[in-house]
Amino acid sequence: MIEGRVLSDAKWFKSSYSATQDECVEVAITSTAIGVRDTKDRNGGTLVFDSTTWSTFLTHLKTPKG
DSSP states (O other), X not given: OOOGGGGTTXXXXXXXXXXXXXXXXXXXXXXXXXXXXXXXXXXXXXXXXXHHHHHHHHHHHHSOOO
């Protein structure tokens, strides 16, 4: 498990798909972890992934469903 403190100084950004919306998630990428948090509740908690898990997640999202 990756601890959330590795993201304490990370630069957070919103997806270009939701840049004009307030209800979305933000992502931070560091050399050791990827964090995801709710834009509406930035202090409510952060999901933290290692790079392999994040890559698998993105691949799954992009795979067409039959």
